[in-house]
Amino acid sequence: xxxxxxxxxxxxxxxxxxxxxxxxxxxxxxxxxxxxxxxxxxxxxxxxxxxxxxxxxxxxxxxxxxxxxxxxxxxxxxxxxxxxxxxxxxxxxxxxxxxxxxxxxxxxxxxxxxxxxxxxxxxxxxxxxxxxxxxxxxxxxxxxxxxxxxxxxxxxxxxxxxxxxxxxxxxxxxxxxxxxxxxxxxxxxxxxxxxxxxxxxxxxxxxxxxxxxxxxxxxxxxxxxxxxxxxxxxxxxxxxxxxxxxxxxxxxxxxxxxxxxxxxxxxxxxxxxxxxxxxxxxxxxxxxxxxxxxxxxxxxxxxxxxxxxxxxxxxxxxxxxxxxxxxxxxxxxxxxxxxxxxx
Amino acid sequence: xxxxxxxxxxxxxxxxxxxxxxxxxxxxxxxxxxxxxxxxxxxxxxxxxxxxxxxxxxxxxxxxxxxxxxxxxxxxxxxxxxxxxxxxxxxxxxxxxxxxxxxxxxxxxxxxxxxxxxxxxxxxxxxxxxxxxxxxxxxxxxxxxxxxxxxxxxxxxxxxxxxxxxxxxxxxxxxxxxxxxxxxxxxxxxxxxxxxxxxxxxxxxxxxxxxxxxxxxxxxxxxxxxxxxxxxxxxxxxxxxxxxxxxxxxxxxxxxxxxxxxxxxxxxxxxxxxxxxxxxxxxxxxxxxxxxxxxxxxxxxxxxxxxxxxxxxxxxxxxxxxxxxxxxxxxxxxxxxxxxxxx
DNA sequence: TTGTAAGCGTTATCAC
DNA sequence: GTGATAACGCTTACAA
Numbered sequence: 080x081x082x083x084x085x086x087x088x089x090x091x092x093x094x095x096x097x098x099x100x101x102x103x104x105x106x107x108x109x110x111x112x113x114x115x116x117x118x119x120x121x122x123x124x125x126x127x128x129x130x131x132x133x134x135x136x137x138x139x140x141x142x143x144x145x146x147x148x149x150x151x152x153x154x155x156x157x158x159x160x161x162x163x164x165x166x167x168x169x170x171x172x173x174x175x176x177x178x179x180x181x182x183x184x185x186x187x188x189x190x191x192x193x194x195x196x197x198x199x200x201x202x203x204x205x206x207x208x209x210x211x212x213x214x215x216x217x218x219x220x221x222x223x224x225x226x227x228x229x230x231x232x233x234x235x236x237x238x239x240x241x242x243x244x245x246x247x248x249x250x251x252x253x254x255x256x257x258x259x260x261x262x263x264x265x266x267x268x269x270x271x272x273x274x275x276x277x278x279x280x281x282x283x284x285x286x287x288x289x290x291x292x293x294x295x296x297x298x299x300x301x302x303x304x305x306x307x308x309x310x311x312x313x314x315x316x317x318x319x320x321x322x323x324x325x326x327x328x329x330x331x332x333x334x335x336x337x338x339x340x341x342x343x344x345x346x347x348x349x350x351x352x353x354x355x356x357x358x359x360x361x362x363x364x365x366x367x368x369x370x371x372x373x374x375x376x377x378x379x380x381x382x383x384x385x386x387x388x389x390x391x392x393x394x395x396x397x398x399x400x401x402x403x404x405x406x407x408x409x410x411x412x413x414x415x416x417x418x419x420x421x422x
Numbered sequence: 423x424x425x426x427x428x429x430x431x432x433x434x435x436x437x438x439x440x441x442x443x444x445x446x447x448x449x450x451x452x453x454x455x456x457x458x459x460x461x462x463x464x465x466x467x468x469x470x471x472x473x474x475x476x477x478x479x480x481x482x483x484x485x486x487x488x489x490x491x492x493x494x495x496x497x498x499x500x501x502x503x504x505x506x507x508x509x510x511x512x513x514x515x516x517x518x519x520x521x522x523x524x525x526x527x528x529x530x531x532x533x534x535x536x537x538x539x540x541x542x543x544x545x546x547x548x549x550x551x552x553x554x555x556x557x558x559x560x561x562x563x564x565x566x567x568x569x570x571x572x573x574x575x576x577x578x579x580x581x582x583x584x585x586x587x588x589x590x591x592x593x594x595x596x597x598x599x600x601x602x603x604x605x606x607x608x609x610x611x612x613x614x615x616x617x618x619x620x621x622x623x624x625x626x627x628x629x630x631x632x633x634x635x636x637x638x639x640x641x642x643x644x645x646x647x648x649x650x651x652x653x654x655x656x657x658x659x660x661x662x663x664x665x666x667x668x669x670x671x672x673x674x675x676x677x678x679x680x681x682x683x684x685x686x687x688x689x690x691x692x693x694x695x696x697x698x699x700x701x702x703x704x705x706x707x708x709x710x711x712x713x714x715x716x717x718x719x720x721x722x723x724x725x726x727x728x729x730x731x732x733x734x735x736x737x738x739x740x741x742x743x744x745x746x747x748x749x750x751x752x753x754x755x756x757x758x759x760x761x762x763x764x765x
Numbered sequence: 766t767t768g769t770a771a772g773c774g775t776t777a778t779c780a781c
Numbered sequence: 782g783t784g785a786t787a788a789c790g791c792t793t794a795c796a797a
Contacts, residue, residue, distance in 0.1 A: 131543030131774035198472030367710030474790035
């Protein structure tokens with residue numbers, strides 16, 4: 080039914096190997112045969128079977144994206160499409176396709192990873208989040224699977240990674256609020272299992288300490304990585320005796336939830352309550368008031384991770400690579416300090 | 423290096439076919455050998471090579487997603503992750519993986535499609551938007567490629583599709599504004615090349631007509647499918663002599679841009695200007711004021727498209743299937759008619 | 766219940 | 782320059 084390399088060969092009066100060489104642009108082929116074979120390929124509407132090629136070449140020219148188990152939650156955060164946008168841009172440029180592992184029902188992350196890589200469907204893997212004790216990292220290391228982590232490994236590891244300096248970023252965000260005169264600053268984080276949460280929390284705590292303030296655990300809450308989580312976190316923080324006058328949310332989606340909670344309770348932002356988010360998702364500037372947030376350049380995170388992975392696939396190196404993407408505080412209105420220059 | 427079916431067979435003292443049958447859960451295999459082979463597979467950390475299997479089975483257990491050429495723009499709209507969430511959920515449940523075509527640099531949509539399907543990397547394709555004269559549809563039909571379109575074909579076609587009744591939806595949205603007393607209602611649409619834009623425009627026009635109003639082309643604008651497009655569209659509509667008192671945006675992202683434009687010019691929503699969006703993206707309720715929008719159940723669109731495609735792959739049927747996902751107007755504040763029951 | 770062998774569509778290694 | 786031929790790792794008649 081589908082036309083294959085043999086059909087083309089017969090029709091062109093050559094051998095399959097010759098056709099193969101034409102496909103591969105092998106120089107040792109006469110211009111004449113090349114043209115004739117090309118014409119036949121067009122005529123028969125022939126397309127090389129990528130699966131067969133993958134089998135013999137032992138490579139698929141595809142990158143695997145391992146989405147955390149909580150897919151449903153993951154897609155709800157605008158972080159996803161943005162990082163995917165960056166990955167796509169680079170992958171496309173380099174001629175790699177993208178493979179999303181959703182795999183078999185009930186399989187856990189590790190099994191999905193093995194399915195994807197060991198089955199040779201992809202040449203390497205991008206991990207989209209790192210948990211504090213992530214068994215996936217061990218599997219990747221043990222099997223010498225080309226991989227790049229977006230985030231950083233909590234423990235020493237031989238996996239390459241692309242990340243922000245999250246401690247510094249949270250430090251900077253907190254310092255911004257301290258400079259605005261805030262003394263009691265709350266922190267709404269995502270799951271404490273995520274390295275990024277712990278890093279940002281740590282930066283926040285250090286900034287308070289450096290400013291001579293005390294770290295008050297009642298001002299810290301960690302919630303589900305959803306708008307609803309931010310809502311609940313804010314409710315919690317507003318219910319304690321000495322309320323915070325400012326909030327750092329470790330994700331814009333959390334910040335949105337926090338703003339909704341504050342609004343419903345009649346608190347005015349930024350007058351009663353300053354808020355700073357993280358990520359600078361496209362809609363942050365559309366919030367009311369427009370949200371001050373730490374831009375972590377998600378698109379660039381995606382691009383760098385793809386570049387790094389492709390490099391690793393094509394020129395394997397013994398040592399892991401690391402790359403820090405800079406962060407920029409985008410000052411809008413929700414923190415109470417509006418700087419029109421940065422808008 | 424990598425352990426294959428032969429290694430397992432030798433180690434277990436059976437033939438490769440027996441191992442294959444164990445993998446496939448073939449019933450005609452003794453419980454004893456099954457267990458022994460399973461044990462060896464674990465011991466050797468064996469994983470079947472999906473590529474090899476695909477080659478012989480002529481199927482890859484993967485669905486292809488063909489993203490419009492304007493990838494960059496596409497990922498910027500929250501529609502994407504939401505539809506992907508629905509597709510993923512179903513694909514995962516049915517044991518299919520997802521393959522995003524980004525393909526080779528410079529290839530156009532058609533070539534990308536052929537690469538993906540003819541190369542047997544995927545068993546079928548989901549098209550994420552339909553243009554008015556979409557050559558992709560012809561290619562799919564001609565080659566009898568299992569495919570589902572999210573949207574509807576503009577011309578008669580044998581492709582299955584999942585869609586909203588966009589004419590009716592726009593009709594309903596417009597009628598809602600008419601009932602609120604608006605006479606001059608503007609329409610901000612996306613590219614006129616997209617079927618969805620034309621359908622919504624048509625529903626809008628019909629509603630005006632049915633209400634005895636005139637269709638004024640100056641009240642209609644079509645822009646890029648981005649926040650910026652909505653911003654520009656709104657500027658345009660506010661600049662005409664007899665300003666509209668209400669706006670229908672054919673996408674929430676456009677509506678967000680429109681709201682920003684209105685805000686910057688000092689118009690108050692909903693008092694000076696009512697706005698109704700389309701899609702009910704997660705952040706619509708967080709807009710200021712919360713946005714009235716037509717919920718088109720994107721998640722369900724994704725789910726249905728995946729279901730339909732998988733069914734088509736597994737039980738090919740001669741006739742195309744069609745499925746309409748219902749729409750629901752979510753009345754919030756931006757239209758000026760706040761109904762607390764629907765919030 | 767299990768084994769043998771052919772074949773899925775390519776590419777790579779030799780020859781010539 | 783080009784052509785046989787043997788892989789790549791698996792599934793599946795057909796035998797036994």
